Amino acid sequence: MAKLGPMGFSPYPAAVKEGVLNPPEGKALLFDEMVDEEIAMKKAARAMLTRENPTIFPGPQVLYAWSEDAKKKAKLIKELADVFGAKIIPMYDYRPKYPKINPEVEINPNHPNLTIWHNNIKACIFVGVHCHYANVALKIIRAETDCFTIALCSMEGHEDAMITLRDQHPSELEKFIEIAKEVKRELDK
Amino acid sequence: MSNISAQEVQYNKSGQKIVSPDYLLFEAPREKFFMTGSEAVKEAVKRASVDASVSYPITPQSEAAHLIGELWVEGYVGVYFRGESEFGVMSEVAGCALAGARTITTTSGPGTLRAFENFPMWAGTRIPVQLVLMARGVNAPLSIQPDNLEVGFLLDTGCMIWYAENAQDLFDMILAGFAVAEHPSVHVPVITVVDGFFVSHTREAIMLPPEDIALPPYNPYKAPMPVIDLEAPPGRFLRDPFVMKSNYISYATHASWQFEVRAAIERSRPYAKHYLRGLIEEFGNPDAEIVFVATGTAASQAKEAVRLLKDEEGVDAKVVKLKTIRPFPEEELKVATKNAKYIFVPEFNVVGWLEREVRKVLYKHSDAEIIGTPRVAGGMTMPAEVIVSEVMNNLRVK
Numbered sequence: 371m372a373k374l375g376p377m378g379f380s381p382y383p384a385a386v387k388e389g390v391l392n393p394p395e396g397k398a399l400l401f402d403e404m405v406d407e408e409i410a411m412k413k414a415a416r417a418m419l420t421r422e423n424p425t426i427f428p429g430p431q432v433l434y435a436w437s438e439d440a441k442k443k444a445k446l447i448k449e450l451a452d453v454f455g456a457k458i459i460p461m462y463d464y465r466p467k468y469p470k471i472n473p474e475v476e477i478n479p480n481h482p483n484l485t486i487w488h489n490n491i492k493a494c495i496f497v498g499v500h501c502h503y504a505n506v507a508l509k510i511i512r513a514e515t516d517c518f519t520i521a522l523c524s525m526e527g528h529e530d531a532m533i534t535l536r537d538q539h540p541s542e543l544e545k546f547i548e549i550a551k552e553v554k555r556e557l558d559k
Numbered sequence: 560m561s562n563i564s565a566q567e568v569q570y571n572k573s574g575q576k577i578v579s580p581d582y583l584l585f586e587a588p589r590e591k592f593f594m595t596g597s598e599a600v601k602e603a604v605k606r607a608s609v610d611a612s613v614s615y616p617i618t619p620q621s622e623a624a625h626l627i628g629e630l631w632v633e634g635y636v637g638v639y640f641r642g643e644s645e646f647g648v649m650s651e652v653a654g655c656a657l658a659g660a661r662t663i664t665t666t667s668g669p670g671t672l673r674a675f676e677n678f679p680m681w682a683g684t685r686i687p688v689q690l691v692l693m694a695r696g697v698n699a700p701l702s703i704q705p706d707n708l709e710v711g712f713l714l715d716t717g718c719m720i721w722y723a724e725n726a727q728d729l730f731d732m733i734l735a736g737f738a739v740a741e742h743p744s745v746h747v748p749v750i751t752v753v754d755g756f757f758v759s760h761t762r763e764a765i766m767l768p769p770e771d772i773a774l775p776p777y778n779p780y781k782a783p784m785p786v787i788d789l790e791a792p793p794g795r796f797l798r799d800p801f802v803m804k805s806n807y808i809s810y811a812t813h814a815s816w817q818f819e820v821r822a823a824i825e826r827s828r829p830y831a832k833h834y835l836r837g838l839i840e841e842f843g844n845p846d847a848e849i850v851f852v853a854t855g856t857a858a859s860q861a862k863e864a865v866r867l868l869k870d871e872e873g874v875d876a877k878v879v880k881l882k883t884i885r886p887f888p889e890e891e892l893k894v895a896t897k898n899a900k901y902i903f904v905p906e907f908n909v910v911g912w913l914e915r916e917v918r919k920v921l922y923k924h925s926d927a928e929i930i931g932t933p934r935v936a937g938g939m940t941m942p943a944e945v946i947v948s949e950v951m952n953n954l955r956v957k
Contacts, residue, residue, distance in 0.1 A: 383818075384818040384819070384821070385822075386821075386822040386825040386826060387818075387822070387825075391825070391828070391829065392744055392826065430785065464785075466808045466812075479812070480808045480809055480811075480812040481809045481811065481812065483811070500782070500783055500784050500785055501743055501744065501746075502685050502746075502783035502784045503783075503784070505783070505815075505819045505822065506812060506815045506816050506819050507815075509815040509818055509819065510811050510812065510815050513811070513815075514811070525743035525744065525781060525783075526742065526743050526744035526826075527744065529822075530822075
């Protein structure tokens with residue numbers, strides 16, 4: 371089960387070892403619980419609106435205009451960031467950098483904890499990151515930080531995130547934006 | 560897909576109708592044929608919309624590799640060539656898969672070891688390559704006989720490992736293998752094992768769906784890593800040659816990466832359960848206190864031993880056949896052996912790798928005595944009578 375807060379130095383936790391698998395189609399994963407997508411979206415919005423330094427980490431699949439979906443998603447992610455008042459720090463390159471990344475402006479899957487520590491990020495969204503690199507990074511973040519992680523995945527999800535939403539295409543992102551606005555109103559923000 | 564309308568029909572590059580894996584495996588009408596395991600490989604590949612295959616001869620898989628070559632001549636396989644060695648083959652296969660091709664290859668025994676460095680590389684690069692391993696064993700002096708020692712070496716490479724009992728299993732597993740391995744959350748290689756000679760070279764009845772239908776083509780853009788596509792920006796520059804710069808990767812990444820590969824195998828469970836109709840198969844009296852846990856031909860022989868034990872000795876027994884070794888069907892095995900007093904693990908290798916696996920899983924979960932016998936190697940056969948004799952001798956001693 372993905373727990374909030376550092377899990378320890380090593381071994382790096384993998385939720386599947388605790389019996390947590392990705393949600394089936396139409397469902398989302400909230401820690402180790404299968405829930406309806408709307409419930410997970412509300413919890414995700416609340417985390418992004420109430421925790422310090424919320425940040426969206428967009429990956430190459432939404433950073434580059436390689437398909438019509440990617441273009442639509444990129445615009446929607448900017449809108450989502452506006453609703454949350456969140457920073458956008460891209461994961462634009464998966465290659466390790468020598469001697470080190472600049473954590474102010476980028477996040478790298480090989481040491482994502484550096485960016486989270488540097489910016490004191492307490493809630494984040496992964497979107498458009500290829501699944502393998504998202505999974506590698508989410509395990510490290512879970513092990514090394516107390517950041518609340520949310521995965522908006524266009525495929526089958528990421529069980530190492532605290533909240534994972536699967537099959538997230540432009541229509542689902544539009545729905546998430548509406549839910550985020552609603553939660554923001556409820557919080558009087 | 561069975562009620563597909565004319566407007567929706569799509570064809571692959573070979574002109575076969577594309578159908579869903581469920582339709583191909585479970586719903587399509589089947590006709591009976593009489594063929595070898597090697598020929599079953601050809602029939603499966605013919606229906607798998609395979610883009611590329613690389614071969615290298617080694618007994619007993621040479622015929623299967625050759626028959627895939629014939630499929631290339633017939634237009635069913637996109638690219639086919641012979642590698643320079645097994646190491647070359649497995650590297651070239653990786654190249655094909657990294658470029659987005661559905662890829663299959665075959666090998667046996669020492670060829671597996673010659674290629675070995677590539678298997679964890681396949682898993683680490685998250686390519687859904689399929690290797691059909693026709694097991695032959697490893698020994699000096701060189702053995703070319705049935706033996707599955709090399710499977711024990713492959714267990715921790717990060718690849719899924721499935722084990723076919725007969726030609727029918729092999730045909731179905733090859734098709735299911737692609738369907739499971741290519742799930743975006745799984746996307747690790749699948750090694751489909753079958754016992755060389757016993758299955759590769761013997762003819763048996765096999766039920767095949769029509770040859771004018773095939774799996775949907777592989778979509779590399781759903782891969783968990785960017786496919787190498789020189790035209791599309793996400794893939795164009797995001798993937799270094801795999802080993803380069805590895806010293807700049809944190810230890811944390813190397814650890815997380817390896818956990819992630821193993822996690823991917825775990826994610827395959829629900830899909831494998833679906834397409835293989837369960838990770839285990841039981842045969843015999845479900846409540847029997849004598850249980851054989853076996854794979855492949857050893858499971859076939861154990862099934863015959865169950866019949867002999869009942870008919871000639873009046874002893875109830877059952878077989879738990881494991882269809883997958885990675886992922887290992889842990890929960891299924893615990894449930895299937897809950898009444899067991901004696902668990903026999905018959906194997907075609909000298910080390911008893913399956914016995915080790917069974918002991919590990921059942922440690923503190925079963926009071927049964929686990930007996931790693933009969934164990935044969937180097938090409939010896941395992942007659943059902945020998946299995947019966949081992950059981951009766953053990954029971955008499957108790």
